[in-house]
Amino acid sequence: MFEITFADLRYRYRQFLIAVIGAGLVLAMALLLSGLAGGFTAEIDRTVGGVGAQWWVLPDNAHSSITGSEVFPQSDAAVIARSPGVTRAAPLVIVLQQVARIGSQTSNVEVFGVQIGNLGDPAVTAGRPLSGAGQVVTDTGVGAALGTTITVGAMSLRVVGEVTDRSMLGGFPVVYMSLHDAQALAFGGRPLITEVVTRGTPATLPPGLAASGNQAIEQSVLTNLSGAISSINNSKIMMWVVAAMIVAALLYVSALQRVRDFAVLKALGSSSLALFVGLALQAVIVALAAAVFAMIISNFMFGLFKQPVAIPASAFATLPAIAVVVGLIASLVALRRATGADPAAAFG
Amino acid sequence: MPVSLSIKSLTVEFTSGGYKIRPLNGFSCDGDDGQLMVLLGPSGCGKTTLLSCLAGLLTPTSGSIHFNDEEITGLRGRALATYRRHTVGVVFQAFNLIPSLSARSNVMVPLRLAGASRKAARERATTLLAQVGLSERANYRPGQLSGGQQQRAAIARALVHDPPLVLADEPTAHLDYVQVEGVLRLLRDLARPGRMVVVATHDERITQLADKVVELTPHLPAEQREPREVTLGEGQFVFRQGDPSDLVYVVQSGEVEILREMGDGAEEHVTVIGPGGYFGELGPMLNLPRSASARALSATVLTGCSVQEFRSQRPGHLGQAAAQS
Structure with a gap:
């Protein structure tokens, strides 16, 4: 048959x-x-993994979500860095859905304010890493060429480096800038942060803060996309x-x-x-x-x-x-x- | 081994379009070893139905078929499958070759279905195709063969198990006269001691080759017969749907209802014929079984007469033939 x-x-x-x-x-x-x-x-796995951290310290009421708007003083980052078990710690500012103007084009981007040379400062695939204020490293999805200037909020920033495959929330590209520039963009220059990322497990944390692993952070972002x-x-x-x-x-x-x-x-x-x-x-x-x-x-x-x-x-x-x-x-x-x-x- | 065929009182009844149809009604005949038997009759007379019964593909409503003293109508399950595979070979009207297979593969199919190895089936098919003169076209698909070549391939397929009974349904229906000759010669040669060939056809030319001709719709005697009076009580049938047709009836008194018997036992009223009216003329005219039943609605007197007598009494009436047969 x-x-x-x-x-x-x-x-x-x-x-x-x-x-x-x-x-x-x-x-x-x-x-x-x-x-x-x-x-x-x-x-989100690539973007969170690209930070290089093992633990993320956020306000308790953020419930492990890096897409919220809860902030805490930057001074807590130093306390956390001294916590037993922590080998390395860095403050972060994550500001979502900022409008970036590249030439005559606009696009929505996710801003990561990072301490230069510390956890979160991305390894570039083209150009050079961040070295000071007024600079950005962008995901290639932003579409800004190296050496050009983009505007995020009221700030004009020069593109010094590029990374690939760094995006969040369904393809919105990440723009990395210095912590101070991010604080100026989001908090009027006040010394506030949204996360502290660490390597090594913090034994103690300042009151009102809680640590979450990479997986919990990723899951909280995916919850927004469920x-x-x-x-x-x-x-x-x-x-x-x-x-x-x-x-x-x-x-x-x-x-x-x-x-x-x-x-x-x-x-x-x-x-x-x-x-x-x-x-x-x-x-x-x-x-x-x-x-x-x-x-x-x-x-x-x-x-x-x-x-x-x-x-x-x-x-x-x-x-x-x-x-x-x-x-x-x-x-x-x-x-x-x-x-x-x-x-x-x-x-x- | 000599073969014999005996068909006794075979009746087949089924439902078609909601109506009860009886293409075979008490049919009987016998066949002998080595015979080429031709079943002759027009379309719808039950030739194909009879072949289906002989092939073991259709169970009759009543009656029996014995082939070599084995009652085919009593076979079921595996025994019936064995009969179909090994005892009977069928040549279908429209060739019915599988269009996707080559002529050789078509001939191999029954063997493969019976469990023969591919090699053995191939060898047997090659031999049979050579016998029917189709060696050079063995690898062609049916669509690439002429009608005659397709029919020869179909005959080769029917012979794969060397069956003692070969059935052919209208084997010349789709062929031109050149191809007809080749196919008929082949079928004639197949009928030999140890085998019987039954051919169903409406082509009377084939009867010249036959050892036995069976007319499924016998011709009525042409001579004029005297009219006869028929008296019926209320509810009595003049004739039933499926009965052989013989006479035209004229109502002298009373009323006759014409009705159709449905497959589910229900009745479909057609019309009522009163005094002076007539019915049942088309059946005997066309040699068709009765397509409806006629039943007296009250005490009724009819005159039954032959078509010829009716024509002489009422010239022009049959030309309008609109009433029920």
Whole structure:
């Protein structure tokens, strides 16, 4: 029976090719949506990890969130630095959703005010690191060339260096500047900070502060995106359903075209089960081919999204399994056509 | 081993379009070893239904078929599957080759379904295709073969298990006269001791080759018969749907209801014929079974006459043939 299955695939290859491309495009979109959801995690992982800290000290009422507006005196950073267990500590100012003007363009950026040379000061991929006031190191997503001047709030700052893949909250690029410039931007120059980051675990903390690990910090940021991530995951499931429907439509049409063949095969001694297995195998082959096509073309479709897209390896690994399930579900629509074929109809 | 076929009182009844249809009604016939038997009749007379029963693909409503003393109508499950695979080979009307397979692969299909190895099936198919003169076209798909070549491939497929009973449904229906000759010669040669070939056709030319011709719709005697009076009580049937047609009826007194019997046992009223009216003329004219039933609604007297007699009594009426047959 498998010979007939494969021969039919070759015979109707145009039909199957259209289904492979159609279902493949839909599965590629599903992969990209996985990548989009994964991108939210990957970007915050890179940005938080890029600070180089093990612990983040924030006000108690911030509940580990670096996207809030709670502040505390910069002097606490020195207290925390002296805490037993801490080998290194640095104050940070994180100011969200600032409008940056680059030439005639504007874009929203996340500002990280860092102590130059300390934790949080980024390692640049082009240009040079921060060395004083009036300078910024920008993520390439900002789109500002080295040596140009950008305006953040009322401050004009020169781009001295670039970093890559540093963004938050769904693709908003990070701009690094000196702590003093960030304090001038956000607090009118008052010595306030939003976090202290440390290496080594602080044994004691000033009253009203609490330490959180990198994972808790990342999770708090992702909580802000949970609605978007949920919507994306639901859309991804819809894509699988649409892929299944495309394969099912192909199978159904194919089964309708083959009703006489089924009757003849039954008249020649084939069982209903064997006919169904042949159809299911066709559906699985088409779905798997669509999955392979999706894996290939998804690499060329990243440009469809401005947000960071990081397709997890697990998505690639599970796609073939999903394709098999999609194929088997799709083949059920043709089940009745195959099993219900009346061998006497071969005479008709 | 000599083969024999015996069909006794075979009736097949099924529902089509909601109506109860009886394409075979108490059909009986016998066949002998080595015979080429031709089942002759127009479309709808039950030829294909009979072949389906002989092939073990359709269970009759009543009656029996014995082939080599084995009652086919009593076979079920594995025994029936074995009968279909090994005892009977079928050549379908529209060839019914699998379009995606080559001629050779089509011939291999029944063998592979029966569990033969690919190599053995291939060798057998190659041999059979050579026998039907199709060696050079063995690797072509049906769409690349002429009608005659497709029919020969279908015959080769029917012979893979060397069956003692070969059935062919309208084997010349889609062929031109050149191809017809080749296919008929092949079928004629297949009928030999140890095998019987049954061909269903409406093509009377084939009867010249037959050892036995069975007409499924016998011609009514052409001679004029005397009209006869029929008296019926209320509720009595003049004839039932599916009955053979013989006479045209003229109502002398009383009323007759024409009705159709549905598959679910219900009745569909068609019309009522009163005194002076007539019914049942198309059936005997066209050699078709009754397409409806006729039932007396009260004490009724009818005159039943042949088509010829009716024509002579009411010239021009049958040309308008609008009433029920």
